Amino acid sequence: MTSKTSEVVLEQLKKQDWAQPVFMTIPKGGTFPEIVEEGRYGPIFPKTACCYGFSIFAKVKPGKEEAFYEHAQNVQKQFDENPTMIEAFEPLKLHYLRWVLIPWKNEMFFMYQAVFDTDFDKYIEDIMPVFASGLEVSFVNLEGWPEDWRTNIPAQNKFFREHHCPAFMEYASYPFVSADEVRKALKLKAAFSTVLDQMQ
Amino acid sequence: MLELDDIQHIVLTRVPSLTGRYEFLSFRHAAAGREWLKALSDTVRSTAAVRASNDKDRRWVTVAFTCNGLRTLGVDEASLGTFPAEFVQGMAARAATLGDMGANHPDNWIDKTNSPDLHAIAILFARDAAERQRCQTEHEKLIAQIEGAEVLSALDVEALPFDYPRDHFGYRDRISQPVIEGSDEVPTPGSGGPFKPGEFILGYPDDDGVQHPLPQPEILSRHGSFIAYRRLEEHVGRFRDFLREHGETPEGQELVAAKLMGRWRSGAPLILAPEKDDSALAADPQRNNDFNYKREDPLGYAMPLGAHIRRMNPRDTAPGMNHRRMIRRGSTYGPLLPEGAPDDGMERGLAALVICASLIRQFEFAQNVWINDRNFHELGNERDPIIGNQDGTLEFKIPKRPIRKKITGLPAFTTVRGGAYFFLPGIRALKWLATNGTPQVDETIG
Ligand code: HEM
Numbered sequence: 275m276t277s278k279t280s281e282v283v284l285e286q287l288k289k290q291d292w293a294q295p296v297f298m299t300i301p302k303g304g305t306f307p308e309i310v311e312e313g314r315y316g317p318i319f320p321k322t323a324c325c326y327g328f329s330i331f332a333k334v335k336p337g338k339e340e341a342f343y344e345h346a347q348n349v350q351k352q353f354d355e356n357p358t359m360i361e362a363f364e365p366l367k368l369h370y371l372r373w374v375l376i377p378w379k380n381e382m383f384f385m386y387q388a389v390f391d392t393d394f395d396k397y398i399e400d401i402m403p404v405f406a407s408g409l410e411v412s413f414v415n416l417e418g419w420p421e422d423w424r425t426n427i428p429a430q431n432k433f434f435r436e437h438h439c440p441a442f443m444e445y446a447s448y449p450f451v452s453a454d455e456v457r458k459a460l461k462l463k464a465a466f467s468t469v470l471d472q473m474q
Numbered sequence: 475m476l477e478l479d480d481i482q483h484i485v486l487t488r489v490p491s492l493t494g495r496y497e498f499l500s501f502r503h504a505a506a507g508r509e510w511l512k513a514l515s516d517t518v519r520s521t522a523a524v525r526a527s528n529d530k531d532r533r534w535v536t537v538a539f540t541c542n543g544l545r546t547l548g549v550d551e552a553s554l555g556t557f558p559a560e561f562v563q564g565m566a567a568r569a570a571t572l573g574d575m576g577a578n579h580p581d582n583w584i585d586k587t588n589s590p591d592l593h594a595i596a597i598l599f600a601r602d603a604a605e606r607q608r609c610q611t612e613h614e615k616l617i618a619q620i621e622g623a624e625v626l627s628a629l630d631v632e633a634l635p636f637d638y639p640r641d642h643f644g645y646r647d648r649i650s651q652p653v654i655e656g657s658d659e660v661p662t663p664g665s666g667g668p669f670k671p672g673e674f675i676l677g678y679p680d681d682d683g684v685q686h687p688l689p690q691p692e693i694l695s696r697h698g699s700f701i702a703y704r705r706l707e708e709h710v711g712r713f714r715d716f717l718r719e720h721g722e723t724p725e726g727q728e729l730v731a732a733k734l735m736g737r738w739r740s741g742a743p744l745i746l747a748p749e750k751d752d753s754a755l756a757a758d759p760q761r762n763n764d765f766n767y768k769r770e771d772p773l774g775y776a777m778p779l780g781a782h783i784r785r786m787n788p789r790d791t792a793p794g795m796n797h798r799r800m801i802r803r804g805s806t807y808g809p810l811l812p813e814g815a816p817d818d819g820m821e822r823g824l825a826a827l828v829i830c831a832s833l834i835r836q837f838e839f840a841q842n843v844w845i846n847d848r849n850f851h852e853l854g855n856e857r858d859p860i861i862g863n864q865d866g867t868l869e870f871k872i873p874k875r876p877i878r879k880k881i882t883g884l885p886a887f888t889t890v891r892g893g894a895y896f897f898l899p900g901i902r903a904l905k906w907l908a909t910n911g912t913p914q915v916d917e918t919i920g
Pocket of ligand 1: 645646650651708
């Protein structure tokens with residue numbers, strides 16, 4: 275396996291052009307040796323065609339599968355009763371979050387997949403106030419989740435880093451575009467339609 | 475309850491000094507460090523003591539240690555291992571995280587603060603230059619008496635000759651400052667808080683009510699804080715040239731200066747004075763910090779999203795802000811460059827002391843994300859225009875109707891000339907360090 279990044283990919287990373295779909299190979303480990311930046315807790319996983327993000331993959335504590343479904347129900351109930359709670363997610367600059375349970379042989383695994391526009395370390399710190407806002411945390415049902423996660427951000431960061439399985443290949447049809455930009459574009463489109471209607 | 479008789483005064487008090495001096499020290503063995511500390515310890519005062527005699531005092535002394543300094547004074551490895559990793563590594567080793575690359579790299583620092591031999595800082599603030607001279611002479615005598623104690627470098631600091639605190643670029647400073655709960659101070663409107671003591675001082679609960687485990691031994695760490703020291707040279711000639719280049723009239727130049735900082739040089743914030751400077755607003759502490767961003771100016775038409783103060787405290791547009799505030803002390807250094815004079819090549823700038831309970835969560839976050847993340851607030855290709863690592867390839871965008879103004883090739887207005895992480899022990903901890911420490915394994919360090 276070679277760790278040299280293709281020149282084309284380096285150019286794409288630099289230009290971050292949204293107009294052309296992009297296909298890119300990402301080195302094993304998830305960072306490009308040519309442009310790796312040092313974060314506070316280790317190297318920063320870079321912004322790739324599919325933006326920042328992670329896929330956390332961890333083993334569920336035996337017998338705790340149902341706790342995840344219950345957790346989902348509870349969270350849904352909280353949001354139904356208090357719709358403004360969704361604003362707590364705003365700082366995370368998310369595109370998508372996916373919670374997935376994966377049965378394998380006789381064991382249960384969990385994948386938490388996120389696509390967002392801030393860097394990995396910042397996401398993990400910013401999620402603390404979201405947890406603090408009253409949302410329960412399903413991670414406590416994962417093996418290896420630090421007991422003192424509420425007070426120990428480095429330990430929490432370590433868990434995320436150790437359980438992150440970075441993508442090694444990505445395709446994006448509108449690469450590098452942030453969620454804010456997408457929303458702005460859609461708003462602009464809506465506003466333009468109104469303008470054009472007014473001009474009839 | 476804040477234990478004001480144990481917390482070093484610098485955390486909670488801003489003293490009425492006009493001059494000062496920072497000395498950077500090294501000790502060849504524990505005995506030298508302890509003797510020095512013992513000799514000095516009566517002059518290092520708690521918050522309570524300084525408050526009781528502030529009117530009379532003519533000088534104020536603060537002492538803090540690097541990790542290597544604590545080691546040299548006899549703190550054992552097991553204990554040092556319980557201190558936060560970033561402190562143990564030291565500021566120079568964290569260069570990549572802090573964005574200290576290129577001209578700002580520790581290899582280019584000029585005051586030996588990048589050396590593993592740096593063990594302590596003695597911070598002196600004095601009412602006037604005569605008192606500073608007296609203290610300096612006394613300290614020289616003390617160092618000469620102690621075998622194995624050495625001053626690596628020193629920096630004289632000086633308030634600039636104006637009737638309010640100003641930096642060399644001409645901006646009013648010391649407006650926005652967090653106030654700690656229980657300190658009896660009242661925060662000015664807009665400053666947030668009062669903040670839980672644990673955000674700045676070890677051994678107290680933080681904003682979430684969480685009391686973080688103390689580094690060991692507790693007698694050393696309780697009521698201590700961390701200090702990030704930054705010696706930042708300000709390139710005043712370059713800054714003034716830039717204003718002239720980008721503002722056609724004197725008013726236009728003032729506006730460019732205001733956009734970079736987020737405040738007019740008078741101190742008036744752009745959110746409250748978007749079009750025109752307002753010196754009455756600037757000087758009124760009840761009004762000059764009383765604003766937010768989210769509703770008032772979401773797109774940055776008044777204050778660009780990349781302006782220094784909008785980065786360093788995004789107020790209601792950042793999550794968990796109460797965990798990221800910093801107490802700023804420090805002072806300007808170097809001679810004033812008179813208005814209209816060509817740059818004289820002298821070094822002048824800001825010798826900043828940033829005080830917090832967690833370097834990684836507060837100071838390093840500010841450096842790594844707010845100052846140097848090129849895409850902070852989706853800005854694409856910007857860093858902090860005042861203290862970001864500028865290599866001439868970045869830009870600064872000023873939102874404006876109908877189209878924004880984009881300044882490309884922003885020059886570096888500041889350069890890092892030195893820096894270090896210090897632990898600022900409480901008064902009892904200083905006594906403990908001076909008299910005993912933990913048993914020494916090896917009296918010398920390599
Ligand atoms: C030469 C370097 C610097 C200059 C000229 C400078 C200048 C200023 C000025 C004029 C203000 C506005 C006054 C005020 O709100 O009190 C300010 C605010 C601030 N600065 Fe700096 N600064 C420098 C370096 C730093 C550094 C190194 C840090 C910390 C890492 C920092 C953090 C802050 C913070 C937190 C605020 C308050 C923002 C607010 O609460 O609105 N500054 N600075």
